[in-house]
Amino acid sequence: MKISEIVDLLDAECLTGTDMLEKEVKTACGSDMMSDVLAFAKDNAVLMTGLCNPQVIRTAEMLDTPCVIFVRSKRPTQAMIDMAEEREIVVLATNHRMFSTCGILFQAGLTGGEK
Amino acid sequence: MEDNLVFEYVVSREDFTRAGEASADVKKKLKALGVPSGVVRRVSIALYEGEINMVVHAYGGNITVEITSDKIIMLLKDKGPGIPDVEKAMQEGFSTASDSVRALGFGAGMGLPNMKKCSDRMDISTTIGVGTEIKMEVDL
Ligand SMILES: Nc1ncnc2c1ncn2[C@@H]1O[C@H](COP(=O)(O)OP(=O)(O)OP(=O)(O)O)[C@@H](O)[C@H]1O
Ligand SMILES: [Mg+2]
DSSP: OBHHHHHHHHTOEEEEOGGGTTOBOOBEEEOSOHHHHHHHOOTTOEEEESOOSHHHHHHHHHHTOSEEEEOTTOOOOHHHHHHHHHTTOEEEEOSSOHHHHHHHHHHTTOBOOOO | OTTOEEEEEEEOSSOGGGTTHHHHHHHHHHHHTTOOHHHHHHHHHHHHHHHHHHHHTSSOEEEEEEEOSSEEEEEEEEESSOOSOHHHHTSTTOOOOOHHHHHTTOOSSOHHHHHHHHSSEEEEEEETTTEEEEEEEEEO
């Protein structure tokens, strides 16, 4: 699925990376614990989180995550957005909560990437 | 051996927002050197988890990364409380992280096991009240 479809499905706001919305993604990982994400996220997975600090962007950087989605109206700081922009990571914000965000994207075809 | 590349970093505990800068820099350098992406990924994840631990469980320290012809060697040395029971600390889910650390998104007890998983060899030596030294190697 293209990141642009995620934007539509989640009625999300794109805070940086508007020029990268055509990128394809297949898997996703949702957690507020970054060490869970680091242990379980697959290559190229979209990261959904309710945590809002610079380590989210750092974690995305370590995993080559193309897109971070902040759920339940969390708003990253400008410093975090700048950090993501520098690393060419798309940042989206949605008002949906974690469960709904996961459900909507799963139904639309994203998976956790498990065998 | 003089061909080996060595990178050194000071990890400060002062600023949590900067934790991970050393790992990010190593990742950038490995990519630039053309190291295979799977190796870059394992090194990045292992080093980042280790660097975070140095900040949230200890008082900071030093990271040295050496790239030889056949492997990447990471040495993480911190000043800190040490780890009383390494075997326990290595178990998935074991964590002594405080609520404030958990609020920052860490403290699932996944870091050390993931470091072991990502590396080909990992060795921990720790002294209570002095600090911890972790050596990890990833083969090229
Ligand atoms: N450098 C260190 N100095 C002192 N204690 C440490 C250090 N690294 C780890 N520990 C101890 O080992 C425990 C397990 O570490 P581990 O990295 O696996 O989990 P965590 O840091 O608590 O949570 P997570 O890594 O999932 O965010 C820690 O809770 C802490 O008690
Ligand atoms: Mg840890």
